[in-house]
Amino acid sequence: MEAVLEVRQVQVTFKTEKGEIAPVENVDFQLGKGETIAIVGESGSGKSVTTLSIMGLLGKAGRVSRGYISLHGRELTGLSAKELNRIRGNDISMIFQEPMSALNPVLTIGHQLSEQIRKHRGLGRKEARAEGEAMLRRVGIARAESIMREYPFALSGGMLQRVMIAMAMSCNPKVLIADEPTTALDVTIQAQILRLMKELKKEFGTSILLITHDMNVVAEMADRVIVMYGGEVVEEADVFQLFDHHRHPYTKGLLECIPQIGSGKGERLAAIPGSVPLPQHMPRGCRFQDRCAHVMDKCREQHPPLKDAGKGHKVRCWLTCEGKEGEENGGTP
Amino acid sequence: MSDKTVLTDGENSRSSSSPAAPAELDGGWKQLARRFFRHRLAGAGLILFALLALMALFAPLIAPFDPYAIGRSYQPPSWTGGHLLGTDQSGRDVLSRLIYASRVSLSVGVGAVAIYVAIGTLVGAVAGYFGGWIDSLAMRATDVFMSFPYLMVILVMVSVLGPSLGNIILALGLLGWPSVARLIRGGVLSVKEKEYVKAGIALGYSTPRLLFLHILPNVLAPVLVNATFGIAVAIITEASLSFLGMGVQPPTASWGNMLIEAQSFSTLSGRPWLWVPPSCMIIIAVISINFMGDGLRDVMDPKGRR
Numbered sequence: 287m288e289a290v291l292e293v294r295q296v297q298v299t300f301k302t303e304k305g306e307i308a309p310v311e312n313v314d315f316q317l318g319k320g321e322t323i324a325i326v327g328e329s330g331s332g333k334s335v336t337t338l339s340i341m342g343l344l345g346k347a348g349r350v351s352r353g354y355i356s357l358h359g360r361e362l363t364g365l366s367a368k369e370l371n372r373i374r375g376n377d378i379s380m381i382f383q384e385p386m387s388a389l390n391p392v393l394t395i396g397h398q399l400s401e402q403i404r405k406h407r408g409l410g411r412k413e414a415r416a417e418g419e420a421m422l423r424r425v426g427i428a429r430a431e432s433i434m435r436e437y438p439f440a441l442s443g444g445m446l447q448r449v450m451i452a453m454a455m456s457c458n459p460k461v462l463i464a465d466e467p468t469t470a471l472d473v474t475i476q477a478q479i480l481r482l483m484k485e486l487k488k489e490f491g492t493s494i495l496l497i498t499h500d501m502n503v504v505a506e507m508a509d510r511v512i513v514m515y516g517g518e519v520v521e522e523a524d525v526f527q528l529f530d531h532h533r534h535p536y537t538k539g540l541l542e543c544i545p546q547i548g549s550g551k552g553e554r555l556a557a558i559p560g561s562v563p564l565p566q567h568m569p570r571g572c573r574f575q576d577r578c579a580h581v582m583d584k585c586r587e588q589h590p591p592l593k594d595a596g597k598g599h600k601v602r603c604w605l606t607c608e609g610k611e612g613e614e615n616g617g618t619p
Numbered sequence: 620m621s622d623k624t625v626l627t628d629g630e631n632s633r634s635s636s637s638p639a640a641p642a643e644l645d646g647g648w649k650q651l652a653r654r655f656f657r658h659r660l661a662g663a664g665l666i667l668f669a670l671l672a673l674m675a676l677f678a679p680l681i682a683p684f685d686p687y688a689i690g691r692s693y694q695p696p697s698w699t700g701g702h703l704l705g706t707d708q709s710g711r712d713v714l715s716r717l718i719y720a721s722r723v724s725l726s727v728g729v730g731a732v733a734i735y736v737a738i739g740t741l742v743g744a745v746a747g748y749f750g751g752w753i754d755s756l757a758m759r760a761t762d763v764f765m766s767f768p769y770l771m772v773i774l775v776m777v778s779v780l781g782p783s784l785g786n787i788i789l790a791l792g793l794l795g796w797p798s799v800a801r802l803i804r805g806g807v808l809s810v811k812e813k814e815y816v817k818a819g820i821a822l823g824y825s826t827p828r829l830l831f832l833h834i835l836p837n838v839l840a841p842v843l844v845n846a847t848f849g850i851a852v853a854i855i856t857e858a859s860l861s862f863l864g865m866g867v868q869p870p871t872a873s874w875g876n877m878l879i880e881a882q883s884f885s886t887l888s889g890r891p892w893l894w895v896p897p898s899c900m901i902i903i904a905v906i907s908i909n910f911m912g913d914g915l916r917d918v919m920d921p922k923g924r925r
Contacts, residue, residue: 343820373823380821382818390815
């Protein structure tokens with residue numbers, strides 16, 4: 287598959303008062319054309335920072351300190367603000383978690399929608415407005431004409447998320463980054479929004495990078511899944527492979543945390559004890575060691591490499607490497 | 620495409636209570652305007668101020684006499700003699716001078732405020748958005764400006780530049796910006812962290828566009844209120860300056876220098892028509908503007924929304 291977005295060996299560091307910390311390390315994946323990759327993980331696993339680094343939204347304190355990110359072979363990490371502004375919103379768009387706070391409260395929907403179309407597609411005021419209206423209809427808003435004149439406070443969360451999607455898709459981006467697009471919405475609206483995203487993906491051939499911690503959303507949307515823990519990729523696999531044959535204990539834990547209706551009455555919901563260690567307190571060896579049920583001596587001493595377990599299924603765990611240890615030793619930093 | 624999910628009106632939008640009230644939909648500024656007029660004092664203030672503005676604008680048409688024409692001095696007001704508010708010591712018609720003076724006062728008020736709101740907005744927005752040393756520099760500058768004894772500095776500036784209408788406006792405008800800069804800076808500091816600003820960056824908007832077209836409209840409300848009070852202050856300052864002899868120079872009339880001409884004891888006790896009308900005009904102008912400011916503040920306070 288043709289790679290649209292490549293993220294290679296990326297490390298992100300932030301300057302803090304106590305020196306530099308690296309909330310994201312060893313992140314490595316590529317997004318193919320028309321493909322949907324879901325990045326899952328707990329809070330603090332580095333999934334949001336990864337997307338922010340792709341968009342160049344790390345702020346003054348953060349930077350990509352190792353590795354590179356490229357779009358169609360063009361490296362994004364070293365671009366100037368001006369060049370980046372031509373790509374953002376045009377080639378790569380983003381939808382945010384809370385549509386209520388992601389739209390400017392003092393500007394009308396129409397203003398915000400057509401401003402972006404005018405900027406990136408160089409259309410006149412009238413054409414941009416017409417285009418925006420068509421886009422609103424496309425995302426399933428029936429009263430597009432009157433919605434264009436509304437201010438964001440007058441719309442519900444689901445409607446606003448549709449508007450955000452319309453904005454993100456209006457310049458026909460190659461990559462759409464969706465940072466927990468349905469977390470803030472009602473369950474019924476969630477399904478509608480997910481279906482809409484799927485439709486648009488098929489229609490425009492957009493690649494989607496979906497950030498979520500909801501495994502149901504993953505099952506619904508993703509082609510491939512990347513599981514992140516403690517700022518690094520711990521497992522990457524085809525979505526079916528991941529649900530049925532996951533190898534990493536953390537992935538197992540995540541999947542067991544999904545509440546299911548009807549299974550095991552009165553049974554307590556499984557949880558992974560503890561939380562992700564802070565970047566400045568990362569343990570030596572495997573980052574998951576303190577919460578892992580299968581922890582071995584080796585895990586405490588050596589950092590496991592990301593190994594290919596066949597058919598693009600990659601795992602970062604000593605358990606899966608055990609058998610082949612003789613042939614493939616090393617790779618520890 | 621065939622299973623396109625088109626939503627019907629009712630189920631997904633919280634607005635649009637009924638199609639009969641389309642004004643309701645426009646939200647934002649229009650709603651503010653409606654609430655403003657429902658606020659009685661604010662409405663009254665606006666009407667009064669509008670009348671003053673019209674008076675200033677059409678002074679040559681309204682004034683019954685040439686404000687500089689000299690006649691018999693100290694004529695008392697009379698309905699029949701033509702001089703409704705009498706004449707001053709040079710025999711000039713007080714009513715006509717009063718009307719022409721409103722031009723001076725209002726242009727000082729509006730002009731000075733326009734200048735300092737522009738400066739303050741620019742400084743505050745840049746300081747708040749970029750932070751760091753730019754911010755420190757701008758804020759120290761406001762500290763310096765705010766520690767000046769206001770009237771003294773204006774007196775010095777005006778006497779150096781020469782006491783003319785333009786210079787008074789300039790002096791007031793150059794000294795008033797720090798309070799606006801601080802208001803704007805504070806607002807920008809909080810708004811720039813909002814997600815819609817990040818979304819704006821993610822859409823590829825340049826920094827000036829984000830700062831002036833997306834962030835600024837969110838922080839202008841308190842400045843608008845501040846500006847109305849600023850107009851009142853500027854009018855009073857002009858009157859004080861004129862009273863001290865550093866304001867608009869005679870024979871041009873301003874409410875302040877009409878008062879100074881009425882300073883003598885015999886005028887104060889025996890010829891009230893020379894000082895009561897200009898005093899009243901100052902009071903009316905300031906009160907009407909303060910009412911407007913009060914109204915704006917109430918209307919824009921989110922807690923006051925019903």
